[in-house]
Amino acid sequence: MRKVTVSILLIIVGGGILLTVSADENLVPSWIKNTALYYGQGNTSDTEFLNAIKFLIENNILIVELDLPECSGTAACIPGKVTRVVDGDTIEVYGKPVRFSLASAPEHNDVGGREATEFVKSICPIGSSAIVDEDDGQTQGSYGRIIALIHCNGINLNEAILENDHGYIITDFCKDSEFGNSDWAKKYGC
Numbered sequence: 001m002r003k004v005t006v007s008i009l010l011i012i013v014g015g016g017i018l019l020t021v022s023a024d025e026n027l028v029p030s031w032i033k034n035t036a037l038y039y040g041q042g043n044t045s046d047t048e049f050l051n052a053i054k055f056l057i058e059n060n061i062l063i064v065e066l067d068l069p070e071c072s073g074t075a076a077c078i079p080g081k082v083t084r085v086v087d088g089d090t091i092e093v094y095g096k097p098v099r100f101s102l103a104s105a106p107e108h109n110d111v112g113g114r115e116a117t118e119f120v121k122s123i124c125p126i127g128s129s130a131i132v133d134e135d136d137g138q139t140q141g142s143y144g145r146i147i148a149l150i151h152c153n154g155i156n157l158n159e160a161i162l163e164n165d166h167g168y169i170i171t172d173f174c175k176d177s178e179f180g181n182s183d184w185a186k187k188y189g190c
Helices: 030-040 046-058 113-123 157-163 183-187
Strands: 003-012 015-024 062-067 077-087 090-093 096-100 129-134 146-152
Touching: 030 046, 046 062, 077 113, 077 146, 090 129, 096 157, 113 157, 146 157, 157 183
Parallel strands: 096 146
Antiparallel strands: 003 015, 015 062, 077 090, 077 129, 090 096, 129 146
16 A cells, blocks of 8 residues: 655645645545545535545545644743734733743834734634744743744734734844744844
8 A cells, every 4th residue: 555645735825734634545435536536626525625625634644644743841831722812922822821932013193003913813823723832931921921932823913013024023032032043023123
């Protein structure tokens, strides 16, 4: 039995996600192959096609591996869904406010604030997958917010707002932050 593996690299503004899909060639039922064919011809619904894929995954015929960034250090590591974009340097994940470590954007009503907020919304809209890596050096938080490095849809948001001129590095915290020696932080002044 031959195993078929496909790797797909999705590159999204400053980051990437490696998605690997594999399946044993002779295990895919013919009705699934027909559903895929009919879907490609426009003769079956999205729901029917997605149910076929779901069947393959639930029955371990199709194995999907997603290479996501991992958390570092010992503080909280929170994978979740974005429930709100507050402004250019704060989002909420499952309703918990998370402030970008080392990176700051103008307040919403200040010059550039709305643009920073819209930029974050464009790459990390509500419902997106995020990984919150709490800063080991700042576990006390800030105004009730977790201070963290945030990867959203595979993109380092902290770096993205700096790279796209929607924010600036907060050098006062470079020596305390777990991320102060990261390449992206050093690039912008840590």
